[in-house]
Amino acid sequence: MEKPRSELSLILRGVARDPLGLMGLIIVGTIIFCALFAVWLVPYDPIAMNIKDRLQGPSLNHLLGTDQLGRDTFSRVIMGGQVALKVALPAVFGAMAIGLTLGMIAGYGPKWLDNLLMLFFDTIRSFPTVMFALAVVALVGPSLETVVLVVMATSIPTYGRVARTQTLTLRNSEFILAERAMGASMTRILGVHMLPNIIGVLAVLAAMDIPTVIALEAGLSFLGLGVKPPTPSWGALLKDGYSLIRQTPWLVVGGGLPIILATLGFTFLGESLRDVVDPKLRKNR
Amino acid sequence: MKIEWQKAAVGRRKFLKGATALGAVSALPIGLGNRAMADDSSTLRVRSYGDMQSIDPAFSKGVIDEEIHASIYNKLIQYKPGREWDWQMDAASMIEQVDPTHIKFALRDDIGFTNGYGSMTAEDVKYSFERIISDETESPNKPDMGPLSHVEVTGEREGTIVLNEPFAPLWSIALPYITGSILSKKAWEAAGGKATADPLAESGPYLRDSWSPKERTVLKRNPDWKGDAPAWDTVEILPIDDENTAEIAFEAGELDFTRVSLGSVERFRVGVPNGGTLLEYPSLYYAWLGMNLDHPKLQNQKLRQAIQHAIDVPMIMEAAYFGAAEPSTGIIAPGLIGNRAQSLVPPAADFEKAAALLAESGETNVTLKLDTLNKTTFTTAAQVIQATLSQIGITVEVNVLESGAFWGSADNEDLQLVLNRYSMTPDPYYATSWFTSEQVGHWNWEQFSNEEFDQIHNSAYQESDPAKRAEMYQRAQDLMEETGAYRFLTHEATPVVHSAGVTPALRPDGQVLLRYFGKA
Known part of the structure; x- marks a missing residue:
């Protein structure tokens, strides 16, 4: 007798059957693998300076050359991936958790609470993310934590609004009405019955959001306002590379390529996940 | 011919595929050749x-405006092109310092203004110079004119510049630079003393x-x-x-x-x-690492001196300035009066001495914040400083700031170390003016306050003997360095x-x- 497959296994199979989804899965998997095992993968200490070897081109010793301080660019790219995910994952999943909770409360709770939360979401959304991030960084100084908090704060309304809409759609469904008739608490209804129906959509949204956050962190680092030196970051690599592009183009390649790949990978994966999770799209394919 | 528009059969997924392919192709090294x-x-x-x-010398922002002003206006004297600082006649046919506070001049008789404003006269010189120092004008460039009192007109093209006290920078800053431009009195008065974006009369x-x-x-x-x-x-x-x-x-x-x-x-x-x-x-700019003397973490002079000796300036020159700039000895560049042949602390790091000074200071587990602008040159230099200070056990956290936040650091009480760079004119008076006690809380970010330094600054610009003047400015830089609050880096290069x-x-x-x- 065949063992029944889990939901996750079915989703993964669905993604893997789609060529773009498979490509996304491979790229994202590689980035996560490199980030997790960066310490063992880097051939050199990414912050160790060797000024006499500065601005070297690619070679067997230094696959992507060296920067202006003689640091191995390949090692900095690998460690930069760790920084990118350290920002993106907590920021996106933190925003998703908070947005989901607030969105479900807004959708299921009383009207006044809904209005209050919507006002809160709209207020946050009225700040342009980059300008808000620049203002906060200028105020409290650049750090990994600041970037995470800024991104998280500005992303909450996106998840909150989607969660609210889904909750509003589900709250009058027969199975929810039945639960309520049987006296189930609000916590049980939201946590046990609504959450599984909403989380899929939000997970897709999160996957598509990760490259945006990576790009934002890179953008702040490009402006010199992201993580503090000497911590490696793709944006900082791009910034130095741009300044030194006439001396060596490899810093721009080292900083730009992973951002492009991460953006493509997470977008492909998100697109494919959405197709797999959404039954309407699944039928049309 | 009728063109029929049809909806292209390109879906989101096809677009992504296409864009990826296009991106890959564009990354290929295709030589386009030089135009x-x-x-x-x-x-x-x-x-x-x-x-x-600005087209108005009173509101000139510096070198950029001056490139244009020096071409369309005349001055009594202009800088002489070359490798040594010198000046040559421009609108003046004669100029002579008759005593420490009086400079007589005569204008050429062949210079006229455009737009029918006639020949250049001594009245134009008087109007132009006095306009700069007038409170009504509120010119930010007024300090360049120093103790100018007024200009006496003694003939149609003759006059005397009268100073309240001797002012040596008159010859190196005031007359040949921004504030020395001679405007047409008639034209500017007709316009109410203000110009828009267009010059009122050129010469x-x-x-x-x-x-x-x-x-x-x-x-x-x-x-x-x-x-x-x-x-x-x-x-x-x-x-x-x-x-x-x-x-x-x-x-x-x-x-x-x-x-x-x-x-x-x-x-x-x-x-x-x-x-x-x-x-x-060479350049006149000066870059240095400053230490806030008022900060509780930097009260110990031995600690500051340890930091001075642990910073390897040649390494910074190599990494941040690509070996194209030389270490500096102070705030006054070579070629200017007051440049020091060598600094008190040699450019190369001396880690043994630095470690000994740190031990003498009795400070342990020192952690300091280093503020710097978000430019690659400065962040690179900051990282070299971070690395070299770590060799004597001092931990440095590099705090990168965008220009607005950085230049607002004057009243930042938490300022500890700062990587800084100021512009300069070809006279030492300009350099020392930012480090006087009066400038504490403005441009003197190290909070350096020294009576002897202030006295030198206030008397050196009156000294007419270049050798004596040089000695005074050299002493002023010694005083700065002796505090341990300054590690001079470079004058950069052009x-x-x-x-x-x-x-x-x-x-x-x-x-x-x-x-x-x-x-x-």
Whole structure:
């Protein structure tokens, strides 16, 4: 007798059957693998300076050359991936958790609470993310934590609004009405019955959001306002590379390529996940 | 012919595939070749790092405006192109310091203003100089005129500049630079003393023909100019902020002259494209690491001295300035009165001495914050400092700031270490003026306050003997360094390239004197 497959296994199979989804899965998997095992993968200490070897081109010793301080660019790219995910994952999943909770409360709770939360979401959304991030960084100084908090704060309304809409759609469904008739608490209804129906959509949204956050962190680092030196970051690599592009183009390649790949990978994966999770799209394919 | 528009069958997924392929193709190294060099021999095209801010010398923002002002206005004296600081006659046919506070001058009789405002007279000189110091004008450039009292008009073209007290920088800053431009009294009074973006009346060898904001300023030869004719009929000044972009424009033949980045010096030393030439000039800017004397963490002089000795300036020159700049000995650049032959703390790090000083200080587990601008040069230098200080056990956290936040650091009580850089004019008076007790809380970020230093600053500009004056400024820099609050880094450098057909005319710090540019 065949063992029944889990939901996750079915989703993964669905993604893997789609060529773009498979490509996304491979790229994202590689980035996560490199980030997790960066310490063992880097051939050199990414912050160790060797000024006499500065601005070297690619070679067997230094696959992507060296920067202006003689640091191995390949090692900095690998460690930069760790920084990118350290920002993106907590920021996106933190925003998703908070947005989901607030969105479900807004959708299921009383009207006044809904209005209050919507006002809160709209207020946050009225700040342009980059300008808000620049203002906060200028105020409290650049750090990994600041970037995470800024991104998280500005992303909450996106998840909150989607969660609210889904909750509003589900709250009058027969199975929810039945639960309520049987006296189930609000916590049980939201946590046990609504959450599984909403989380899929939000997970897709999160996957598509990760490259945006990576790009934002890179953008702040490009402006010199992201993580503090000497911590490696793709944006900082791009910034130095741009300044030194006439001396060596490899810093721009080292900083730009992973951002492009991460953006493509997470977008492909998100697109494919959405197709797999959404039954309407699944039928049309 | 009827064109029928049809909806393209490109879905989101196809677009993503296509865009990915296009991105991959665009990443391939496809040589496009150099554009043919422009060959318009009567037009000189030079790059400026910014656009004109004001046509009024009273509100000039500095070098960028001065490039234009020095071409369309005259001064009594102008800087002489060359490697040594010197001046030459311009509108003056005679100028003489008759005593420490009186300078007599006579104007040439062949200089006239455009737009029918007649010949240049001593009244124009009086109006121009007194306008700068007038409280009504509120000119930010007023300090450049120092203790100017007034100008006495003694004839149609003769007069005397009267000072309240001796002022040596008059010859190096006030007269040949921003505030020395002579305006037409009639024209400016007719306009109520204010100009818009257009010059009211010009008198120089060039006239401003047009100004397209953020695009170009065009100067044309003044047909009524009676002095030595400028070599170029037209000068186009192109504001290009980014040095990489300017270098590409130069290599494409779109520019005849530009400053280049220090990182490109090594490449241009090997050869300049299109038969051009690289010229390396020193700069007057000064960069240093400052320590806030008021901060509780930096009260210990031995600790500050340990930091001084642990910073390896030659390494910073190599990493951040690509070996194209020299270590400095203070805030006054070589070639200026008061430059020190050597600093008290040698440029190279002495880790043994630094460690000994740190041990003497009794400080342990020292962690300091180093503020710096978000420019690659400074963040690179900051990282070198971070690495070298770690060798004696001092932990440095680099705090990168955007320019608004950085330049607002004067009242930042938490400022600890700061990597700083100030601009400079060719007189030591300008350098020491930012480090007096009066400047604490303004530009004196180290909170350095020393009575002897203040006294030197207030008396050295009155000293007419260059040797004595030099000694005074050297002593002033010794005082700064002895506190341990300063680690002088560099005066940077001004590398420039010019095309084969151009003979540049530059100040000793590499700044352009457009009216003297020649043809090769």
